[in-house]
Amino acid sequence: MSLKKSFNKPLTVALATVATATLAPVASAATFNFSFSNVGGPVSGTVQGTLTLPDGDGTNLAATSLIVTSAPSALGYTLPFDVLANPTVVFDNSFTVSGGVITASSFVAENNDADTLALNFFPGTFGSLFSVQGSIAPFSGVVDLNSTTLTYSPAAPTTVPEPATVLGLLSVAGVGLLCKGRKLEG
Numbered sequence: 001m002s003l004k005k006s007f008n009k010p011l012t013v014a015l016a017t018v019a020t021a022t023l024a025p026v027a028s029a030a031t032f033n034f035s036f037s038n039v040g041g042p043v044s045g046t047v048q049g050t051l052t053l054p055d056g057d058g059t060n061l062a063a064t065s066l067i068v069t070s071a072p073s074a075l076g077y078t079l080p081f082d083v084l085a086n087p088t089v090v091f092d093n094s095f096t097v098s099g100g101v102i103t104a105s106s107f108v109a110e111n112n113d114a115d116t117l118a119l120n121f122f123p124g125t126f127g128s129l130f131s132v133q134g135s136i137a138p139f140s141g142v143v144d145l146n147s148t149t150l151t152y153s154p155a156a157p158t159t160v161p162e163p164a165t166v167l168g169l170l171s172v173a174g175v176g177l178l179c180k181g182r183k184l185e186g
Contacts, residue, residue, distance in 0.1 A: 028055040029064065031155040032102055034119060036128040038072075041143025045072030047117075047130045049080075050155055053095055053102075062093045063107065068117065068130065075141045076133035083109050083117050092121055102152035110138075120147040 029052045037046040052065035068081040084090070088111045096104035108121040116131040116138040127145040131138050144150065 029053065030055045030097070030100070033153045033155050034151065036119070036142070036144050036147065036150040038142040039144040039146070039149060041129065041139060041141055043072050043074045043132065043141045045074070045142055046149075047071045047128075047142050049083075051095075053097060057097050057099065059094075059096045059104075061095045061097060063095060066107070066109070066117070071130060072142060074132070075130060077115075085111075087112050100154055105150075105152070114138075120150055123147050 031050055031052050033048065033050055035046060035048045038044050047068060048070040049066065049068040051063045051067075053061045053063055063084070066083040068077065068083060069079060071077055071079060071081070088109050090107075090109045092106045092108050094104075094106045095102055105120045106122075108116065108118040108126060110116045113134050114131070114136040115133050116129065118126045118129045118138070120128055123146050125145070126138070127143070128147045128150045129138060129143045129145075130141050132140040135141070
């Protein structure tokens with residue numbers, strides 16, 4: 001057996017292993033849009049954003065990302081505003097998903113500047129609100145105490161391939177080229 005042929009077999013096995021590993025399922029997440037409007041606060045308007053939860057149905061799912069993408073300028077935020085960025089205290093972070101739809105939620109976070117965002121946190125007491133930036137009063141901005149305007153909807157999926165998928169496809173192509181080269185030799 002030539003050196004070239006003995007080298008090709010381990011290389012083919014190694015590339016096949018890499019291809020299999022990179023094509024393995026990757027943990028995924030589900031992204032949702034949220035929106036609520038002012039009902040009883042001093043700032044008129046609507047707050048909108050996105051939140052990311054573990055993929056699939058479940059209870060007590062914690063958001064791993066929560067971004068406010070649109071809010072009245074009177075609140076004073078530079079948008080997009082990352083609610084979970086440090087330093088932040090999250091008092092409650094619980095979402096229930098059934099059939100790919102958020103059916104229940106309770107979320108409230110506050111950063112060191114006392115900027116507060118709540119989504120359906122103790123309706124009737126806090127509800128859904130987004131305070132004026134830098135205010136120590138949580139009810140200083142857009143407020144819906146009973147969360148009557150709070151809505152969630154699944155965000156449109158993205159179609160950009162993940163790096164692991166691209167690497168896996170390139171590995172499979174490499175294995176195919178090696179196999180074709182071996183057939184031409186023999």
